[in-house]
Amino acid sequence: MQVGKSVKRVDAYDKVTGRAKYTADICPKDTYVARIVHSTIAHGRVLKIDTSEAERVEGVVKILTCFDVPDIEFGTAGHPWTTNPEHQDIADRKLMNEHVRYYGDEVAAVIAKDEVAATRAARLVRVEYEKYPHVLDPLEAIQEGMPVIHEAFPDNILGHSSIREGNYQEAIREPGLIKIEGWYSTPSVQHSQIENHICYAYMEGGDRVTVVASTQIPHITRRITAQALGLPWGKVRVIKPYIGGGFGNKQDALYEPLCAWLCTQVGGHPVMIDSTREETFVSSRVRHAMRSHIISWVRPDGTFAARKMKVWSDQGAYASHGHGVVAKGMGAFPQIYPCPNVECDCWTVYTNKPSAGAMRGYGIPQTMFHNESHIDDIVTKLNMDPVEFRRKNSMPVGYVDPFSKNELYDDSFNQCMTKAEALLNFNRKRKLYANQTGPVRRGVGMALFWYNTAVWPISIETSACRMILNADGSIQLMLGETEIGQGQDTAAAQMAAQVLGVSYKDVHVVSTQDTDVTPYGSGAYASRQTYVGGFAIAQTGRILKEKILKHAHRLTRMPVDIIDIKDSWIVRKEDGRRLISLETLATETLYDIKHSEHIAAESTYSVQSNAYSFGASFAEVEVDIPLCHVRLLGLVNVHDCGNLINPQLAEAQVHGGMSMGIGFGLYEKMLFDEKSGRMLNDNLLDYKLPTTMDHPDIIADFVENPEPTSPFGTKALGEPPACSPAPAIRNAILNATGVAINDIPINPDQLFESFRDAGLLEGE
Amino acid sequence: MYDIQHYYEAKSVEDAIRLRVEHPEAVIISGGSDILISIRSGDLAGCSLISIHGLDTLRGVSLDPDDTLRIGALTSFSHLMKDPLILEHIPVLAEAAGKVGGPQIRNIGTVGGNVCNGVTSADTASTLLAFDAEAELQGQKGKRRVPLTAFYKGPRRVDIEKDEIMTALLISSKAYKDYAGCYIKYAKRAAMDIATSGCSVNVKLTPGKDAIEYARVAFGVSGPVPIRISSAEEAVQGKPLTEETIELFAEHVRAGINPRTSWRASRDFRIQIQLEMARRCLRRSIERAGGEIVG
Amino acid sequence: MESISYKQITFTLNGKTVTTSVDVRLSLLEVLRDTFGMTSVKKGCEVGECGACTVIIDGETYDSCIYLAAWVDSKDVLTLEGLMDEEGKISDIQQAFIDEAAVQCGFCTPGFIMSSWKLLSTGKRYTRDEIRRELSGNMCRCTGYQNIIDAVEKVMNERLADN
Ligand SMILES: Cc1cc2nc3c(=O)[nH]c(=O)nc-3n(C[C@H](O)[C@H](O)[C@H](O)COP(=O)(O)OP(=O)(O)OC[C@H]3O[C@@H](n4cnc5c(N)ncnc54)[C@H](O)[C@@H]3O)c2cc1C
């Protein structure tokens, strides 16, 4: 067995020796540096740009402005293309924009021979604006008379969708119902991958432009770059080397189109855009801030009669992934706790803030916080046990989503809760912490999450794979699905090895995607890669194997259906007799004077299914009330993500997601100056990523219920770990102090406000 | 690449002073963990630098003949954390230095830079202030000493003449002998953070260890520069080691602090935590001095 | 006195003496990467916040992004490249990072390994919280730090058991 084993990462050696090459490591030395001039107002129009002083800086090559760019609007979301115009991503920005829509919008770019010249000149570019009023809050942006951010959306609403099940109005008339209602909000946060976004572009062959980029989605970025520049898609080539994290930030065309265009404007000389940390915060993508209003009508026995949710999602200045994110978030609401009478509405609203895109969890961490907090508000009101309540109300075995046809095949929720409860010793601690009074108190809390693995049937889910048998019997594997740190290359090697009967060490994964060479795959997003890529690997592997066995038949004269490949040998199935090694077969075949064949296979798999993934977080905290301080003492995540291809890497993946959940719940928030719209904390000192010292030991565990639709029994794992820690922590603080805090991050400022309102602090 | 106009390297203290006179527009760089950040952010882009980074004679801690603790201006935070003299005489300064940033910042950042930078959040400043430290400055006319209370003139403004550099921070034996202290840094995360507020308290108990002989308290981020709260110090002088004394102390602290609201934290929140920090620091200091709080 | 634009520096880099003339405006990060090809030294913020650029100078950890290259004259510098011997054999720390799955995207890894090298070079026993403190100047967005701490603790225990 090659899957299910904790083999070492195929890229680990290169990464611990510093040999793994990232974009900056391979950029040619004579590359020009481009610095972007960002808007210093949140909303307005560029009237004039004076570059004369900047041009005089020694080393400046060229300065281009929003008045020079092609008159093409394009969308940037890392979605697969669709030929149906109704489903295409909203094209609402140019390479640089005269109508600036957030503080940080691109208005000009200086190309220079070195960084100091580019930076100096960028500071000397004088931009004259006509200022418009700006709006930073989505609930304000939808009011009458608010500034219009995009003419095509006069009410600033980018999207609205609804769910109606049963009859809410009717249902709430049932006598004896208890109404529980709350507002919950989650902030704008940023991926903060340690490698900022970086790309460089050069031209070859006179009219083809190549972009080397830190991206999760090389094939999609190629398409978007071509669209933005008005080029045939084949004129653009995108190469993705190793990348220093993405988490969805790089599931967008960021500066690749602009960089490619700048390169075309200096005769094809290499040009680099190496974003600073500040630019990565403001001018790449962020997580949608969301605000929900939830009402539940509950019977005294703890069952739901009717539920309602309204969610507003803060899109920021440009559409990027747009409405799909909150739509996914809202979609979880009626499914995770099915209730016969449900009304849901969600809106995505433009504001004059950095654009929101995809970020690990795609709307689910937000609405899970809202809904799982709300569930504990119900539990508190009814004086019930949080685990019991969820056992009673969460999605039952056999539940089928009519849209995606996803099904809950196993008792996943209960299994996850049982395991997590034991790992944290939740029940015992809950009793122990029941009647505390001192200034420092402890508490435990938990939350569930629901997740959809891939994006079918909303978008295509397709993956192509190429396998080549090398002359020594090893395999070359190419996929469009990208390694971004999650361990994709290792999982792919294991799956291919499994199908082909070789060791994963003999599967050489080509880690760099190059759109000139790599077969089409949409890239790293959703939690699709192992699931979707798995189909392509399984199918292509079967094709390759068939070819190999045909040659085996030629060489051994054994009928194809009685032979197989095992441990890199052609074996007779019946008695396991080794007939010929794969190495001999490969060499003989390639160099056969008559039958020479380069044995290779390539195929595309278009997936027509999707899969649920589930889990739970259990947290323990200590709250120092007078100091308004929370210490996370423990956090447990238990997932049902189907079969684990590589248990050790799966566990590591969960740790990372939990860490992001800790940041989301307790630390991270992008802050904006109301007056100017400028981000205040656009650096890693003021934006509080949790450090080593802010983490307790965290525990990740699994229940493995194989996913029947998947060739390897897998389902989502990449994003789910970030979905439930924040509400679990929030519920633990509620348990410790009796204070329900509905806005995250629950940082000291928030604790101060909440404790003061609750009367827990001595008055002034 | 840093946008630096001219760069001068001092080979000795005298050399540094000469460079100061010759290039009055140039800025001193010691560890650079404030200056380089400002150059990159644009605030100081295009400035000229006088590097005193190589002046190793200004690194380290020693005792003057009169037992005054002499802390070289270029002494790094990590050096302070493990220096035997500091650990023996003012362990709380090692405690405060240990709260700065992370290990790398503590290796590059200097105590002189921390004070000369003139910001209220500087982690070692409140403790130095609470130990009546003096800045030793050297210029063309020789050396002079300024108590830190007078050294801070306003946010980012300190008492350094155009021809001077800071050579050391001095703490007299009277100021540290028989004192025990505690520093609490309040920040939004446990490492790599600028203080939301910092409180440093130290006490000397009566020989019988049943009352406070002297107490001193200083705050960071309670005003535009680090401040002492002398009314609180006086209020508890001679007072017994009781919770009542601690409350009295807190009351006076309340009257003395004046934090402001910024996007980093609100005034009310800062007041809440500063009072609590004052209480806890005093309790801890008393305990560390060998006292026991009753009631 | 004249200002200088370039400075001739001689220092030890991964055990070898090297000499070069540096533009005084350059950070050590840039010189290590661009002049000496030490691309293990990563840039994540340029202001001393992320630790991706951590190197060892005279036995201590520094963020090379906020260290002027001109200052490194006559010092001893160690980067991740220097932890591997001539035959390509990696150190116990690197092996532990592989074995404990402490590596994901790998961008923070060189910095973490250098900070770990320093802490393990003391030969002291640390608690997990102390390890956390010694690594607190390095940020990682992928691992939640759990396996990194595990890897360091494992090497520490192995080394202490050997002595
Ligand atoms: C990521 C990061 C985290 C940080 N965290 C903290 C923290 O937690 N707590 C904290 O207090 N600080 C923190 N700092 C700030 C900084 O590290 C300290 O203020 C440090 O003490 C500065 O010392 P330096 O020698 O590096 O300063 P430099 O940048 O060299 O100088 C600072 C200022 O002092 C002047 N100066 C320096 N030395 C002298 C001298 N001998 N004579 C005259 N003038 C002089 C300089 O001209 C400059 O104005 C942090 C900085 C960074 C980058």
Ligand code: FES
């Ligand atoms: S790049 Fe040096 S600390 Fe981030």
Ligand code: FES
């Ligand atoms: S492994 Fe990606 S940042 Fe640490």
